[in-house]
Amino acid sequence: MKNFLQRVGQFFQTKEQTIVPFKLIFADFKKILNLNNQILDLIADANDKLSGDYIFDEQYIHSTCHQLTDLVRELIVLINHLTQQKYSDLYSSFHHIDEKIETILQGVVLCPVKDFILPYSSITRDLIDAVGGKNANLAEIGSVLGFHIPDGFAITTAAFSAFWLENNLEEKVAAIIEQWQQKAISDEEMAWEIQRMIFDSTVPAKLKRDMLDAAGSLSKGKLEATPHFAVRSSAQGEDGISSFAGQYRSCLNIPLKNLPQAYKEVVASLYSPEAMEYRRRKDFRANEIKMSVACQLMISAKTSGVMYSYDPVLPEEETLVISSAWGLGEPIVSGKISTDLFVLDRQPPHAVKEVQVVRKEQSMSLHGSGGIVMESVREEQRTQPSLKNQQLKELAQVGLQLEKYFKKPQDVEFSIDQQDRIIILQSRQLSLQQEQMPRASDLTDISGKYPILMQGKGIAAMKGIASGPVWVLEHDSTLQDFPMGAILVARYASPQLARVIHKASGFITDIGSTTGHLATVAREFRVPALFNTENAITLLKHGQEITLDTESLTVYEGIVHELHYYSFHEEPIEEMYEYRLLRRLLKKIEPLNLFDPRDENFTPKGCQTYHDLTRFVHEKAVETIIDLNFYHTHQRDTQAGQLLWSYPLDLILIDVGGGIEGEHDKGIRPEQIRSIPMQTLLHGMSHPGIWDMSPMKVDFGSFMSSLTKTPPTGNSRPEDVGRNLAVISAEYTNINFRLGYHFTVIDAYLSDNILDNHIYFRFSGGVTDTVRRSRRTSLLNKILSHYDFLCEQHGDIIVARLKRMNKESMLKRLFLLGMLIGFTRQLDVKMVSDATISVYFEQIKTIMEESYGK
């Protein structure tokens, strides 16, 4: 290696000094590649920390973010150095992101959207910081689980911040809290002062307008002549593990014009003495307190009630409890009226085990002009049960599905509307009574009570306890028959399994990685997942009841209730402050919004995350090197030309010494290449059948169209086509390929000195569907590991390294890489099932053995 650099150095010394020697430019370029790799690895590692398998603290989060910030800044400095400040706009995008990251690091919850209003139909779990737990849960119950929820929208935390800012409330509230801290005023006085201040504040004009518009369009096409609304709190942390049950105010049956006033009332309840005390106990940081509000069309309820998916006092009875009464739910929740009580078996068909029908004298109903009113119940209804048997069973099914989905026993508020539909008003975690909880130390002897089917095998992709019947996946097509609550056992952790994420209690696979797509989804939906068990599919029998504990890597026969109660009692790790913080930060770091350099948003301004910035810089670095050496001839210390090849690979070769032979004015023919690594790679790529020339079947739209599009040859400018660049010398090759949406980087040095020899290979996918992408990654991993590469997999990225092998062994492996580059171009299309992984593995092995012997 030293020789090579010395030689390159000597070569450049003879050149004129006015031109920046390519050696220096290339050094910058390699630094950029190196930074690029470091950044992507750090991001992937940080994401991995969310698996629950790591002990990390705030200090780690801070240092990782600062490390990333430093690396990205360096990257931007370098690309501007390389391009004479052509991309100085990157600095402002960078500062913008950096500023947000710093703010989040200080514990401030930033609203991920600018909108003041978000309709339920557009809310997903990702927006929890904007809409609060209650809104986010309810929206998902509607959109994911498909249950009826009230029509409505969320007034976001962005609206809250605008309200706060316009009225200078932060300062005013802080001043009052300070008085209280100095004991100048009592708890009640503080609460009253703050609330009064909020009532006296003005709702910003835009917020008022947006609120009234959204409410107006909600009521369009509804039968009620004058629609009324329920306005409820949906604060940070509410409905999560810290269930601020009943801490905040709800305003019922509010006429449209009074919505702004109701909004202020609900927001003011953030500062009730109880709510403030509760937050203090739960370690909520002052910065985290921002309230989103729910605004829903008021439901005229025949019956309302509360359902507990477990009896909180006697969980071991395995029953669920429903209490209900006529009319609206408010007096039921606050315990003002007596209710009917129904106890049902948790197991289907949910036999009714106990019924207590009470005499119901009063009910709450809607008042015509707004507000609510207590009325006398008609005599004949007083002693009738407020729910029918069929409704009870339906409710039980709903309750268990909610429990499965939210991973904890649920406390569900519901109403039965005038059309006899069950409407879910709220679902939140139910705390079971602590005395009933087995302590962790009691769990040590469960292995004596339940037979162990599997232990110590595999890796936990998501921590947790799951139990249910085993459901073995035989064919992909049978996935649609997957039953609710079963544990899916499959050969591969294929992303398509994510389709049953809402039904599955757990996942167990023979093969799979904790950084793949399924792992990410399992973590998002908190479904316990155990991958890489090698032979679960043969050990576990279809239909067999099991309990999976991924933390201890154990599968028990039967349902281990002790573990379940324990897990209900445990604070979910993902609800801890550090996890919330890391998740918020990663949203500013990890998502990739820039894919295609031809897209309009592929600009410094379009960069919204550190990943975007990194991607942008890499693309432009490659472009710059090509531009300098190929389109402009001022680089006299290099030779450059386009490869003339029968395959549609638009490749610019830059020779820094001994890589090319002969004239190359009209392009470089493959036989002119003297660079041994480059020669071998091309040899592999052009192996018969590897580079499929036939038009490929287009089966997933735009992705394929970009793949099959052959870049125009001739005078095409780098702006028009993908950048494919190879910097070569006799013994060295550095390649940056973009084929369709695949990115490949190879850095290889090959000489007679074993100590200097190395191959670095990085492959990443693009925007294709995740199922095939993951098959491709699995295949690459399998092949590369088989041929002695040290492989690391971070999500879709594969990094493979090889060092210090003799020339012959290195050549063989470069041939393999060439083959893989050509081959992966078509892989996504051809990998139609998981079984193709082994088929292609064997095929490639055969070709290798034919070419190089066993």
Next chain:
Amino acid sequence: MASEQTSILILDDEPIVSKRLKPSLEKKGYEVETFTSSADALKRVTERKFNIVITDLKMDGVDGMQFLTEVKEKYPDTEVIVITGFATMATAKESFNRGGFDFLAKPFKLGEIAEVISRAEEKIKNK
């Protein structure tokens, strides 16, 4: 008692460390006490002995290195595992010199610390 529980003291000023480690170790059958202040932890070790101590290094007041030294002075056969987010060769060396059993850089996996603990247990048993 034939099956006496191994006792573990965890000291880290960031609460998440104890919160995460305690249930996981208790499930494995260990007896665990946790502290976020080194003064409280010091007080506790004057009251009783722990078989294994897991301590962070960088803390306000008495730091982890001092705590390690004090524990080893009082109970030479207690094994001390040092965990830190600022891992350097020098600190690792120093903790070994002061009689530390092992040194783990944060963040680490649950499995990694479990493995270190069971090695420490093994050593205690074989004494």
